[in-house]
Amino acid sequence: ESNVVVEPKTGFSFPATIGGGSRRLLGVGLRKKSLLGLKNIDVYAFGMYADCDDVKKLVGEKYANLPASELRGNKAFVDDLMDADIKMTIRLQIVYGKLNIRSVRTAFKDSVGNRLKKFGGLLDNDDLLQSFTSLFKDEYKIPRNSTIDMTREPGHVLNVAIEGNQVGSVKSKLLCRSILDLYIGEEPFDKNAREDFLDNVASIAAV
Ligand code: DAO
Ligand code: DAO
Numbered sequence: 475e476s477n478v479v480v481e482p483k484t485g486f487s488f489p490a491t492i493g494g495g496s497r498r499l500l501g502v503g504l505r506k507k508s509l510l511g512l513k514n515i516d517v518y519a520f521g522m523y524a525d526c527d528d529v530k531k532l533v534g535e536k537y538a539n540l541p542a543s544e545l546r547g548n549k550a551f552v553d554d555l556m557d558a559d560i561k562m563t564i565r566l567q568i569v570y571g572k573l574n575i576r577s578v579r580t581a582f583k584d585s586v587g588n589r590l591k592k593f594g595g596l597l598d599n600d601d602l603l604q605s606f607t608s609l610f611k612d613e614y615k616i617p618r619n620s621t622i623d624m625t626r627e628p629g630h631v632l633n634v635a636i637e638g639n640q641v642g643s644v645k646s647k648l649l650c651r652s653i654l655d656l657y658i659g660e661e662p663f664d665k666n667a668r669e670d671f672l673d674n675v676a677s678i679a680a681v
């Protein structure tokens with residue numbers, strides 16, 4: 475078994491496990507963005523990690539009587555993966571070398587803001603979003619090859635680290651869920667990455 479997985483289009487590689495071996499890589503993908511509808515840029519490659527023991531615990535507690543082959547297509551199970559207190563990390567590796575923090579704020583408000591509205595219902599998130607994106611300071615530099623880890627810690631605490639240095643932490647089940655939905659939800663950034671992730675989750679559950 476190889477100990478890294480390479481995202482094919484960018485050549486960026488992801489370690490098979492992180493967090494001292496507890497979180498395993500279950501899928502890799504690519505976040506693209508179209509600029510003014512003219513051209514597509516590759517913004518970052520990403521790796522999706524989850525704690526296998528947490529996944530097995532969820533399956534044992536709620537889905538023990540469902541065959542592993544049916545888990546990946548079960549909407550309640552996929553929703554639970556995003557909602558439950560399962561340790562996960564989405565690791566981003568920046569591909570687009572000209573990314574500035576202002577564009578990150580704008581993209582975050584767009585993509586994550588959209589999910590906060592979807593899952594938060596009537597909650598007025600504009601101030602919350604504003605306060606969260608204000609944590610992305612202009613002095614942060616994220617050149618090509620930078621690594622950003624977004625980790626859900628126990629208790630639905632979202633931790634963000636750039637190059638291994640923690641830059642912010644916020645306890646919010648809704649925010650964790652909204653971010654994971656971008657990668658694992660029904661309209662993911664990369665469909666193949668989501669498929670691989672769910673296949674691998676099902677194979678963990680089967681062991
Ligand atoms: O410079 O106008 C530009 C292009 C910016 C593309 C922004 C996409 C940002 C995606 C979020 C990155 C999160 C690290
Ligand atoms: O790709 O649209 C998207 C969502 C990306 C979420 C990025 C969060 C980045 C947080 C850290 C930025 C620090 C500069």
Ligand code: DAO
Pocket residue numbers: 590599602603605606644645646647648649
């Ligand atoms: O879960 O109650 C909720 C709403 C969460 C919205 C998330 C926005 C993040 C706000 C963080 C502020 C950090 C200073």
